[in-house]
Structure formats: structure tokens, C-alpha cells
Amino acid sequence: ASWISVQSSDGTLLYASFPSSILLDDKVSYSTIYTNKKDEGIVDMIIQAFNRSVIVDPNFSILLSPPKKDGFDSSCVSPSSLGGGGISWQNAVIGAVVCACATAAGIVGFAVWQKRSRANISKRRRAIELVDKP
Numbered sequence: 171a172s173w174i175s176v177q178s179s180d181g182t183l184l185y186a187s188f189p190s191s192i193l194l195d196d197k198v199s200y201s202t203i204y205t206n207k208k209d210e211g212i213v214d215m216i217i218q219a220f221n222r223s224v225i226v227d228p229n230f231s232i233l234l235s236p237p238k239k240d241g242f243d244s245s246c247v248s249p250s251s252l253g254g255g256g257i258s259w260q261n262a263v264i265g266a267v268v269c270a271c272a273t274a275a276g277i278v279g280f281a282v283w284q285k286r287s288r289a290n291i292s293k294r295r296r297a298i299e300l301v302d303k304p
Contacts, residue, residue: 174205174213185231186213193225194218201226 176184188203194217204214217224 174203182232187229188213188215189227189229192217192227193223194220195222 174186174188176186188201190200190203191198192201193199199218202216204216205212215226
């Protein structure tokens with residue numbers, strides 16, 4: 171399959187893929203795809219002669235990209251919008267503290283679960299030993 175992209179003036183990107191195999195009169199055949207370099211919106215498909223029908227299964231997708239403002243891509247974050255210097259050290263410290271607390275809570279939770287699990291296994295063993303004794 172060959173992929174072709176066309177960009178409109180408002181920033182919309184259209185991608186199209188045309189398979190090389192098609193159905194001509196209910197039989198598999200092959201096609202050749204050409205694009206006109208001067209006008210990217212025109213696609214030429216060369217196929218064999220047919221009597222009744224041609225089935226082509228193209229794949230189209232569209233991407234919407236925001237327009238650029240003053241030469242700057244608006245999908246990126248400008249350094250001035252982050253307070254002048256990017257992410258501040260306070261945010262990094264807060265993130266580290268939250269991560270450390272979550273890790274500690276996970277370790278404590280696992281230890282409690284493991285202790286309860288071992289206690290249940292010990293109870294089951296004692297119950298089995300009592301049943302087995304005459």
C-alpha cells in the first residue's frame with residue numbers, strides 16, 4: 171500500500187492509503203498508484219480493463235493540527251508560560267514526596283497482607299492436624 175498525505179491551508183492533514191490489490195469482476199487483480207507532484211490532491215490509479223465492477227478499499231485518516239501563532243507551534247509550551255524558568259524546584263520536591271509516600275504505603279500494605287496470609291496458613295495447618303489426629 172502507498173501512503174499519500176495532503177495538507178490543507180487550515181492545517182488539516184489527510185492521509186490516504188491505496189492497496190495494490192483490488193477486485194476486478196470478482197477476481198483479485200493489482201493496481202499501480204501514481205500521484206501528481208504538482209497537485210497532491212490528485213491520485214491516478216492504473217488498473218486492467220473490466221466488464222462489471224471494480225472494488226477498491228482505500229484507507230483514509232485525518233489529523234487536525236492547531237495553527238501556528240507567530241511562528242511558534244501552539245502545541246508546544248513556551249518557557250514564558252511556565253513562570254520564566256520551566257518547572258520550578260518546588261514542584262519537583264512535591265512530586266518526590268508524593269512518590270515516596272505512595273511507595274511507603276505500598277510496602278506497608280504488602281507487609282500487612284503477607285503477615286495475614288501467613289497467619290491464615292498457620293490456622294489451616296493446625297485445623298488439618300487436629301482433624302487428622304484420632
